[in-house]
Amino acid sequence: MNVNEKLLKPYNPAEIEEKIYKLWEKSGYFNPDNLSKSYKLKTKSYCIVIPPPNITGSLHMGHALNAVIQDILIRQKRMQGHKTLWLPGTDHAGIATQNVVEKELKKQGLTRHNLGREKFIEKIWEWKKKYGNLILDQLKKLGASCDWSRLKFTMDPDYAKAVEIAFLHYYQKGWIYQGDRVVNWCPRCQTSLSDLELEYEDEKGKLWYIKYPLANFKFQDTNSKQIPNTNYIVVATTRPETMLGDVAVAVNPKDKRYKHLFGKTAILPIINREIPIIADQAVEMDFGTGAVKVTPGHDIIDAEIADRQKLPSYIVIDQYGKMTQEAGRDFEGLKILEARVKIVSILEKQGLIEKIEDYDLRIAKCYRCGSIIEPQKSKQWFLKMAELAKMAKDAVKKGKIKFHPKKWEKVYFDWLDNIKDWCISRQIWWGHKIPLQGVDDVLDTWFSSALWPFATLGWPNEKAKDLKEFYPTQVLSTARDIINLWVARMIFSSLEFMKKEPFKDIIINPTVLTRDGKRMSKSLGIGTNPMELIEKYGADAIRFGLIYQMMGGQDMHFSEEHCVAGKKFCNKIWNISRFVLTQIGNSKIQETNIKQILKSIPRRQAGKLQKEDKQILKKLEKIIKSVNKDLEQYRFGQALHIIYDFIWHEFADHYIEYSKNNKSEEIQNTLCFVFYTILRLLHPFMPFITEEIWHIMGFKNLLLIERWPQ
């Protein structure tokens, strides 16, 4: 089949993309070690490690956007002659994965406890084997040019070793300690969570104003409604059931209203425990009555108050969200809400409810299962953050690491400035076991992903070839919601273990929302599935659609129209190639001839060129500069707009039209040269179609490794 016949067939992404991807993989050039075989490499290598998707995930628009961004950079750098590595991998995603597999079990009427720890973990491995790489296959469909031979998983044996070494390093340094504290507890996942693993939701709740009688008031008649004003103190609470664990009533030291009560004693209703009325600065005078009940067993702030004031603490709610023995016989075994109803009704009967107000609550929920978090006192492992946070801050302050856009560094600093020690233990089964005797807990999944930029390259083996060659990496591209959860932790981990920043630039992607500005949610069926888009328009069109819209905002209202535009653009390019190659002449289009034509490419100074020829060449030069500049500054949308406008409106609408009426050898050669350059420029953005045309043109080498226009 000759060139014209190939091009006469309409562009069929599905068929071509699969073929081209196989061609790339077969070439081996995704692996940087093979690049030197094709041409002389620049001395500077270039590396991006992919933010490892969870093995539970399937590709969503955010992943797709991020993958395309990274692929553009990688492809450009590869074409520029850098030894380029895009290292792929997946994250075991502790709680998320455990939950998914638990759900599977539930369908069979089983729980993880039926199986036992070992069997359960086996099940997860089976599950991982079956579904864990789904998302990677999806990335391939998008055209991601990752070096799959270097694929990493956060539970690989060597990675596990790295995690263990890292933990022990901190431990020996005295930075890891065990503490009995109130932590965020998920009663469904049965584990502690860090502050960053909570999500907040607004809910309508109530604020109960409860009278706590003063100690000198003899409370005898439960039906009495004659409690004089001066004989009680009113506290406001959103969670009456926790009062069973109260150990004090606190007011602000400056609060004149309560000055006469400092040091006095109140009687905790129902329990009839004597509790002190104390002064503590944590209490806001303006809220409620200015007096707050102190429940150190179930509230982080209250625990801090109790710490300061040397108060005891009672656990009245257990880890499953049920009332404990310490809550008293009448309540033991009740669920939280049952206990709440019962308590409120008793208090009402006793005339101890002053009033009930509507109140908008901000409820903390588990980011993996959505259950309401119960702050719960428990034994956990913590990592001291003071030093690490300081290192992490310095790296960005000194400009060694830059956020793009810069504004996101504020989110980073805000968190680090107010950081608390990191609760790194989790009471789940799927994860890295804490490497200490007699501890069943596993590590926070983010503890292991914090090591990602160097553990993937061979650390702790400091002589590992990849580590030497590719660390530090250049770019981290990710979403803003994990700036602290992940990015900050990678930075301090890298500084601690590698003594060097893990990357120079952090690209924070816009969040992909629906066209109406809603958050995409698979479970709610809101949003677009990138795989369906690929089927509909082809991967290049999706890549185009995403990048064309990425103009630098913090949100992107994704609209499919731009994928339509991308598809049309593919068609345009396809037809341009048909025209150009026809003009150049069938007979000339053979491997050797094309190269010769390119060698004899007219330069602007060549005397035979007409005004139009010079113009198009000049414009081409100009847009090459702009595109390079935009890519350097990670302005992907702008770069693509420039290429698009040039190809369509300058090259096709003007020059090609001109060439129809004016035929000459120079024009032919100019057409050829411009087209040759366009294909290279466009390749990182739309790799499949450009590679296919390249292939049709008869080049021996892949466009994948053709030199980038400078």
Added chain:
RNA sequence: GGGCGGCUAGCUCAGCUGGUCAGAGCGUCUCGUUUACACCGAGAAGGCCGAGGGUUCAAAUCCUUCGCCGCCCACCA
């Protein structure tokens, strides 16, 4: 309580440090089968650039106040 975005044609958005900046894509309308492309070409309609005030010879573009919409952080129970 603190912070960050957005508000420009019907829709999704460009317009950085002020003076062809009133634009693109999609949609709509008119015309066109000129052999690369109708997934196209030529052209048209459509916006007082969220509101007010200010700076300036000149503002969508700078300052300020306000209004919506969205997001993030925080120990107001």
